[in-house]
Amino acid sequence: MDKTTHDKGLDIRKAVLGEAYVENALKTADDFNKPFQDHVTEYCWGAIWGREDLPRKTRSMLNLAMIAVLNRPHELRAHLKGALTNGVTRDEIRExxxxxxxxxxMPAGVDSFRIAREVFAELDKT
Known part of the structure; x- marks a missing residue:
């Protein structure tokens, strides 16, 4: 593991998904999934999200589309919040x-809209 890339990834991951979300993922890691958490942090967040060629807002928009198509509701919820943090508007999410x-x-669209509305409702309560 490259510690510099991992640490960069950890900073980006926390900035996008929120410190509490990331700390929970790391705190609940065990011997089975800790290597995976390290890989996600170093590779996805450090090596990929850490690249300078696309702004975080654009990466968030791409992630929303890809995760919606892949039908990954848990990740979609997390990345919806991250996208809002990165400046993606609700209107842009709709589009x-x-x-x-x-x-x-249409089924991918229906689920995506439903999940987004649930996330927005949760956020509007706070």
């Missing part, structure tokens, strides 16, 4: 999910 529905199918 991303319209695009998802068009190109990946």
């Amino acid at each position: 991303i999910f319209m695009q998802v529905a068009c190109y990946a199918g």
Whole structure:
């Protein structure tokens, strides 16, 4: 593991997903999934999200589309919050999910809109 890339990834991961979310993921890691958590932090967040060629907002928008198409509701919830943190607006999220529905199918769009509305409602309560 490259400690510099890992530490950079940890900083980015916390900035996008929130410190509490990341700390919980790391705190609950065990012998089985700790290597995976380290890999996610170093590779996804450090080596990829840490690249300078795309702004975080753009990366968030791409993630929303890809995660919606892959039907990963837990990750979609986390990345919806991260996208808002990175400056993606609710209007832009709507348009991303319209695009998802068009190109990946209406069921993917329906689920994405439903999950986004739930996340927005949760956030609006706080």
